[in-house]
Amino acid sequence: DAKTTQPPSMDCAEGRAANLPCNHSTISGNEYVYWYRQIHSQGPQYIIHGLKNNETNEMASLIITEDRKSSTLILPHATLRDTAVYYCIVRVVYNNDMRFGAGTRLTVKP
């Protein structure tokens, strides 16, 4: 079973921030939070990951709550090309445990 819970779908207006939540209430102290996305007919693409501090890169920001039981992926200015399924995964680095849940299907609308 996946260790994360995500809403099955979300909509976002183009140009607005997309905030994708993820619950991981059973996360262990040595597990990282990873986000991937899969655009239709392509392989999954790594977005960002973090342990307990908030992280930002050129694609997105990751906000992890202080208790680490949930996180939010933020796409600051969503475009139509951000339409994809977004997966939140928790995992110990170099562990045989890279399992995907159902993910959130984000639709960015003009």
Place this chain on the structure above:
Amino acid sequence: SAVISQKPSRDICQRGTSLTIQCQVDSQVTMMFWYRQQPGQSLTLIATANQGSEATYESGFVIDKFPISRPNLTFSTLTVSNMSPEDSSIYLCSGELRGYTGELFFGEGSRLTVL
């Protein structure tokens, strides 16, 4: 980052035959993962392949049906044996780079149709 190439990108096969999917990485990777993705579904982990050791299979997947090779740090193969129409799916490989903190890079997948 890493570039992962899979061959074939797609194939149509007859029931009862076997197909080997190749996965080539342009960098050395520690762990490689093989996934299956049915249409409209999420990815299901088949097995984890480490160089120099037997692959570790997830529940519901067995070595006789999905033998895996991992001869070096940049290459792996997955064979789908004695195929049936239920094996029609997209098969994806991914690799975890040495020196990185766990992010995986994925190939574009191999779309398999079994008639």
